[in-house]
Amino acid sequence: MSSGAREREKVFVEHCKGANGLDKVVLREVRGTSAEVYLYGGQVTSWKNEYGEELLFVSSKATFKSPKAIRGGIPICFPQFGSHGSLEQHGFARNRFWSIDHDPPPFPTNSGNKAFIDLILKPSEEDSKIWSHRYEFRLRVTLGPGGDLMLTSRIRNTNTDGKSFTFTFAYHTYLFVTDISEVRVEGLETLDYLDNLKGRERFTEQGDAITFESEVDKIYLSTPTKIAILDHERKRTFVLRKDGLPDAVVWNPWDKKAKAISDFGDDEYKHMLCVEAACVEKPITLKPGEEWKGRQELSAVPSSYCSGQLDPCKVLQGG
């Protein structure tokens, strides 16, 4: 390893142990922002701003133990979102041990990014019995110099039997919010959605920004590439940008469902909201040798926002 690479490793990327001795990578940027990624699940479990404030939700009851997925952060749903057929709910990528990808194929990225880690998931023999396809799933997690958190997935069909495969996908992002009843989501109004609480029946959202007063489990279809999540109490806005992922899932279990989830605290629903860049309605098909790319980028900015006076265009402006 060159001395430059060693320097990058030391300052920006630290390999260490996390809960239950699981391998973890900590990304740090100069302003004091950080992110943590577990090799178990290839899962981001922490993203902090320059004041050390946690921006993602992880349940106090998360087990950090195979085979259960870690409850919080950003689980990866692959090769399916939801539960269909014999595959487990949300697929298996979130409860497999990923590896560090030491030699990823070239990545057209911003050379200013130093805090990043490349992970890879390939099927084990056991996995092939559950899903009979060969693939290489490369995940790059980057903490940008300004503290933005970027996840890029590249999935390649490496089948040697000439077979295509089809999958659905989601970055199951658990955002930490101060009080769910004071949160609004902008960018999804007037869109069609499939309601998971009503057997995926299709509805059209009304004109207003989305607010929360009961259980929500919706798949918004063909959304804009930017969605804003406003935490009114903390005067913070999350901006989620996505690419290659047309849909967006919004989930909060609320009180009753929360009690039924064993690794989720009874009252924790008040402090989380899942907004997930996803591809659900129209599954992706890859022929052998083909690669798909899907990206989610999160930033957290102060809301220049007074209740009822938000100009959605302002929040969603700019690159």
Ligand code: BG6
């Ligand atoms: C959401 C789904 O994305 O994930 C919900 O829309 C589901 O239907 C939720 O309940 C949590 O799933 P899991 O498997 O992590 O408990």
